Structures are given as C-alpha cells and as structure tokens.
Amino acid sequence: MPMLSRTAANLFWTGRYIERADFVCRLVDATARLASLPSTYGGDPTAWTGALASAGVADAFADTGLEPSELNITPFLTIGAANPSSIRNCLERARGNARAVRTALTREAWESLNGAWHEVERFTGPRLSRARAGELVEMVRRAVLAFDGSAHRTMLRDDAYWFLQLGAAMERADNTARLLDVKYHLLLPRDEAVGGSLDYFQWATILRTVSALTAYRWVYRDTVKPWLVADLLIFNTQMPRSLASCYGEIVELLDHLGEGSGRRGPAHRVAGSVQLGLEGTDIDQVFASGLHEFINRFLADNNQLGAAVAEQFLF
Amino acid sequence: MADSFDEMNGWGGSDPRAAYGEIRRWLDETPPEILQTRHAQAELLFRRTGITFSVYGDAEGAERLIPFDVVPRVLTAAEWNRLEQGLVQRVEALNLLLADLYGGQEIIKAGVIPPELVTGNPQYQLAVAGHVPPQGVFVHIAGIDLVRTGPDDFYVLEDNARTPSGVSYMLENREMMLRLFPELLQRAQVAPVETYPDLLLETLRSVSPDGADGDAGIVVLTPGPHNSAFYEHSFLADKMGVELVEGADLFVRDDRVFMRTTEGPRRVDVIYRRIDDAYLDPLFFRPDSTLGVPGLLTAYLAGNVAIANAVGTGVADDKAMYSYMPEIIRFYMGREPLLANVPTWRCREAEHLSYVLDHLPELVVKEVDGSGGYGMLVGPHATKAQIAGFAAKLRAAPEKFIAQPTLALSTCPTLSDGRIQPRHVDLRPFVLTGAKGVKVVPGGLTRVALAPGSLVVNSSQGGGTKDTWVSG
C-alpha cells in the first residue's frame, strides 16, 4: 500500500525526534555524573560545554548570551524553549508530527507519547534543580521505552512502522557520530599526551551516553581503552548504537519500504554505499587516515541520505 | 425558567418518565462520589487519548476537553421514530432545495422564497451555479439541531448543512459509557451508534463520480492539527480506513485530483472536506488560502470528483432561509413538515423588525450566518446596555438578523458541583444522504449548558456533552 508522502514524513520525524529526546536524556545524565567528580578524579568543569557541542546546540546556547554554567545549561538542554533539541522541544515536535498523522499510529503508541508530553509540560523553568532535571530525564527515558514497546507490540509491520524506525535509526547514527566528533581527541591512540589516565572518566562518559559501559566490558573483556571505545561505537554490529548497526538497520528498513512496489531509488543507493564503506574498513585504518576526517565524512553521508530519503519518498 | 420540561421527571412529580426508569434507579443507588470518580476517570481517559479541541482566540496550542457528563440523555424508541421521519423529510427537502437553487430556481419563480435570499447571500457560490454534483447529492452529512419544550414538542432550532461537527463525541461518549457503566447500558437496551463510520463510508462511496475505478479513492480533507475539530477529522478517517489529507497533499492535473504518496500520485474520487468553501481553492475563492487545493474547483466542475458536502450548501442553512423551511418542505414534498420550526421573525422585513425591537428583552436574536453561539443576544439574560447595543446593530443592518422567542429548553439531570441537577440540553442528530437515500443512526450528540439556567450549549461557550440513548 502506498502511503501519503506527508504521513511518511511525519512518521519519519516522529521517529527522529523521539530518538533525539532519548539521546539528550542520556547526555544530560552522563554529563551530570562527569561534572560532579572532583577534579582530581577527572571531574571536568567544561563537561557541560562539551555536552552542548555533543547535542549540536552550542551556537543556539551562545545566542542566549547566558554564562555557560551547569545552572544555565541544564535547563537549556532539558526544557529550553530556545533550544530546538531540548528534550521538551523534541517531545513536542515528536508529538506534533504524530498528532498530524495520529491514525497511522496505534492508540497505544500515540497515548504513550501524548502522556509523556503532558508530563513534560509540568516541568517549567527558567531554573531546574539537578534533582528535577533527573526526574525529567528519568520520566522521558521511560516514556521512550514505552513508546518503542507499544510500537513494537501493536503496530502493523507496514510502511508506517518502517518510516518511524528509519527516522529513529538515522537519528541514532547521527547522534553517535556527533558524540564521536566532539570527543575524538580523547580517543586518539595513546603515546600522545593529550590527557592523562584521568581521561578514563571521559571515556566512561562517552560509553554512558550511548548506554554501553556494561556492553563494552562484555564485548572486549578489557579495561576501558580509547581505541576500543571508538571501535565499539563505529564498527561493532552487536552494539545497537554503533554506526555499523545503525546502517545495517537502515538498509534493511529501506528494503522493506521497497518491497511493495519493487522500486529502488537514491536512498537505497546512498545507504548501501555507506554500509559497504563501513564493512570495508576497520579501526586501524580509521586511525591511520584520521578519526576526525572519517567522522566528518560519515556525518556528511548521513545528511546526504536524509536528502535522498526526502527525494525518493517525495517528503 | 423554572417551568422547563425535565427529560427525566417531566413536569415534576415523583415518578420518572418511562424512558428514565433505569437511569433514575441507577442515580438513586449510586452515591454522587462514585459518579464524581467516574467523571474524573472519563476526563483522564479523554485527555490521554487526545480527544480535545482548540478554542479560537485562546492561547496558542491550548487544547481543551469538552466537558463530558456521565448521566445519559434518553429517548424512547417511539420518540426517536417520530424524530427520524422528520429528519429524513427535512434533509430530503434541503437536498431538493439546493438542487433547485443551483439549477432552475423554480422555488423562486413560484414566489415561495424571495430572490434576495439567494442573490444576496455570499454562501450562494456563483462559481458552481448550474453544476450538478455527482449523483445529485448536495448535503451528504447534515447536523440538525433539535430542542424540546414538552413531552411531544420538538423543534428544529438550526440546520447545519456545511461541515457539521460533533459526531466523534457521539461515538466517543458511547465508548466511554460502555467502559464506565457496561451493566447500565445492557439493562437499558440501548440502540448502538457504532455503525456510523460504516454508514458514512458507504455514503461517500455511493457518490463517487461515474467512471471512477471500482475502488474509489476517498479522503478526509482537514485544515490541519491546529483546527479545533482536528481530533474528529483524524478519528473519522481512522474509523473509515481512509487517508486524512491536508490541502498540500492533493494536487490537480488535467481536471483530476491526486494525492501525493510515497509511490507517486494516486487518484482521489471523493473528498469529505472539513474546510469551508472560501478556503477550498485559491484560484476561485480566497486567494490567500493555503488550506485548499489549487484547481480543485475545475476538477469538481468537470464532474471528476465528489466533494462532501457539496460546494455552496451554506445557502440552505442560513437562518433567514431556515425561517422558510416549512414552506420549502411543502413546496418540494407536497406534505406538511413533520418537525416544527421555531417561530422566527425576519428582521429584513419592516413589520418583523419593529416587533423585534419592541420585544428584545424576551427574544433570542441571531445573526443569519452566525454559528457557534457567537454574536447572539439572549434577551432574558441580557443587561439593558447589551439590549440597547444590540438594537443599534439591528437598525444598522436588519437583514443580518432573525429573532425567535426564548424557548424553555428541556432539562436533563446532570452532575454539577457533586450533585445531580437539571441543566438545559439540545440534540444534534447526524443525517447521512448518499445515492441510495437517507440514513440516521439512532441518537446524536446531546449538548448541555453546564451553568445553571444557561441556554447556551455550544462547546465553544463552555457547553458539555452527554451520551444519547435510544432505549427500548
């Protein structure tokens, strides 16, 4: 069954915004932890500015003219009206997109999202204590899980579901890549004295931001080593937030979307070539040719895929 | 106002009217706190589902619930049968009237209605004069507002022949009652309303233009999520299993309408539009409309798409036209109207105007093209200053107003401030007309004025709704 192009676009963006809300939640959580360590244990007073960069909203924050302190950044990331990627704005946009196409979602999926939005409305600024921010983050993370669960359990496996998942997978790839982009200097191979062992806490923070600290230990059975962190986030296909996993999923979703009509388009071509690129290389080659350059190229490819999806499905 | 007929208790007395036996017993058995709890439960469920509406002029994005009252309004099967016949007759007449007004105008030639009601009415859409819509149906969905003043006294207060709303509340209210009080419904033997979406789909399918493929492309056209009735639009599309589209999702090529899909254009044959005429097509109506579809009217005039309701039906539900409905029914049907009109003074006529000006404190004065309870004067509830202000408006543009006596609307037991109290109600049944005739689901939307003594039931003015039962 073909689907209204606007409906497809709304679902795609619902998926993206929910994923982004989830990412920002984990980012806030991990950053609060890092910032609270004593500096002798790697506590980083610049952790919050780093979080702004990881969320891709450093410029938006600068525009507010506020001092970059935890006191100002926490509300900005969670409920900030001026921050297009604040948790609250993400939920609002996810809900706005979902509301426009309510009938494409099941009642359960819609209600979990609508319910979360009504709850977030209760968190008002301008200040937000660390405890309140923690509550908000916890609530939204649970809501996202509830949404995913309802979608998984109640939605037909048809185009509506695939577009929702496609948005989420592309956003997930983007978030992981952006995190790597901001923190790449911490992941460069040792020898160079970029940091000391104090960087351990930075690495742990990166892993926490993608919910992978425990996963790391299971995969590598080793202490946290920066190049292995990079390997996990880029290449490990067991780790759902790695770039390779995301692209495996994207290619599969695009195949589902093409099943009905048998049509192949620019989105299939771009996604396929990115996936091939990831399969044909490993972490050593990435470090050899430059982690930073690699990540930048990936971010550009992911953007190009966004444009190709819009073109192919007439968003 | 003390002398209103009560739906449950009649004119007073100890025994409830027959239809309310079960309700009275239930109200007597159930402590008000339980009702209050159920009421709160209902509100929570409505909000979580997002059954909300936005109010014009309210803070942006505000979404409100229409208050729901847990005490149902009950009609006996016999009462309903009478109403149903009257509704069918009235809507048939409305369709004949529109076919005539956009065709040969025999009713004007016969001198039954004055030509100015048509020539001067902006709702008479010149652009579609002479056009016969697919299968000849103009008003596919009508909402006829009824009020009651006594056991056998029902009046039509208003015909809604453009884009009447509220049917989703009729359906959701029933779902809610089934959830909250399943045994009560069973005991009362309530006729189901859940067939409405199927009937609507059948109605829309039956008016597909000739030559449309077997599988008619049907869509619901909405102005979008910011519209006050968006919930209803998405609800109906969902229940019918058709696409909910916005204007930008459709386009016209070579006098045919298509929707944009992920696999290219798909033909559209029937549009259930919830957009006013003025916004349908920027090439023919308001040029600044971004809600419509450029060129839609040419596809319509070419006979390639059905629009429900048809373009230009507003000329028939104007309140000045309303005042002629008894004559209109006699003219087309050759029979007496089965449902009475409220006596109406047309201020455009000098004698009527002077009567109205002399009796403002006891009359209700309405704009002929007003809706939603806006811009009206309820004489008995108005201050001297309000009456004087309205008199000036009347004198300046008398043709814009009609006046009616203030009716003692019936009351129905309603949960208010934790107690059961009488509140005034009306009733909007929904009448469907397809190629094969007219259908009505048993019941409709009962609207209730929640403030004590108030006669304004419109949801935009703080009215609430009740489930409506046809029982026995």
Added chain:
Amino acid sequence: MRIRVHHATTYDYQHPAEGVVQALRVTPSGYDGQRVIHWRVDVDVDGVLRERRDAFGNCLHIFSADQPVKSLTLRVTGEAEVRETAGVVSGALEPFPPQIFLRTTALTAADEAIRAWAQATEQGEPLARLHALMGRLHDKMAFDTTATNVATPAAEAFTHKRGVCQDYAHIFVAAARFLGIPARYVSGHLARPETDAQDAAHAWAEAFVPDLGWIAFDAANGVCASDSYLRIAVGLDYLDAAPTRGARRGGGEERLSVSVTARDAGLQRQD
C-alpha cells in the same frame, strides 16, 4: 476599431516551483459590439492547457505544468473588431440576473466614506447618476501606480484618493451598488495611440440601467467605453476577472514582468 493585442507575462522563481497552476482570463468573448477575429494563448513550458467557461460566462483557461519550473512565460496574441456602441454592452453571455451584481465583496465593500460620497451624487435617473458618479470619481482621484496593489480594497484606495484603473473600477462599483444599481468589474484592453508597451492591462466597470442594459464606465479616464475598449472578462471584483491567478508550491521569491500592447490594427497598417 480593429484592436491587436500582445500580452506577455513572465514569472521567474528563485527556485524551481512545483505544482504550478494558473487560471487565465485573457481571451475575449463576443457580444453585439465585439467580434473576435483570431486569438492565441501560448505557454512556454510543458503542461495541460484547458479551456472552459466560468460562472460569469468568461473564457477561462486552466494551465497546469507537468514539471517544476524555474520560469514561465504566458503569451497572448490576437485581434478583435470593436464597434462604437456608446458604452452599451448587449448580447453578451449573461448566466446571472443583474441582481447578482448587487452583492458586495471584500474588495468592493463601501465604507462610511464611500457611502456618504455616493449619497451626495445628485438625485435623478440611474443613467444620469452613474455619469455623475463617474465624473466625480475621475475628478476626486489621482492616477498613481505606486499607491495601491492588486489586493487593495476600494475603501482604502478611496481614503488615499489615489490608485490605478482597478481601484477606480472597484470604487465605482462599490458606490453604484450602494445606490442600488447592479455594477460589475471588467478587465480588458484599451487601445492606446502610444507605441510603448504597458505593464498592465486595463480595467473599468459596467452598471445595469433598466431599459438600456449594461453600460460600461471608465472612471479612470472619465468616459464611457468606446470602440477602443476590448472587453475580456467580468465579475464581482478583480478576483473574478483577473487576467491571471496562480498557485504553486515552493519556488521562493517570484519576479513578475508583464508587457502589454493594445493598438489600433488599422493605424499600424498605415505606418
């Protein structure tokens, strides 16, 4: 007079515009005083061009482009023979009774000022009143191509006492309707002796006088229409009779350029 018309309209879009649809009222119809000799409408991009009659009996073309377009030029050329009838328009297609043209619209609503001004026209026969109205309007207003635009209502132009032929026609129509005389808006061409191309076509008004029928008044020039007036379309106001009304998706900013020449074909042949 034999009038020859060249009318070119070019739309340039910042980006390719999708779903371009145009409603064109650029082709004249005949009446007792007017006969179309030949007429052509051309569009320089691929699409579907269909001709029909609109509700007022005007010749209407609907064009829809097949593909997104960056630029679109619409070219109209033709010749028609117009006879001097002292402004009387008879024998035109009239789907509506004259009373329809008592309706008011947003562009032709008479405000307090127009009403008072119309009321002050000396009493008399409708024809005399209409002539007086035209003369007074011609004297009161100043022709000014910068004061108004196509969306300016009559009342606003009247307040500024400035405007173009469209505004004169709207005000005239508003005032006549207020006096109970059916009146309508006319778009068309005025054959002018000067050789320069104009950047707009012309517009005037028609009012209905019992026993005579529709009479054409050009308040902008203070005269009844002569055989230099080629009548294209009528309606309640500009929107009903506009040469072009379009819609599109995307495309960013639009640059519009119009070039119109309407000349006495007989004169040209003598050049």
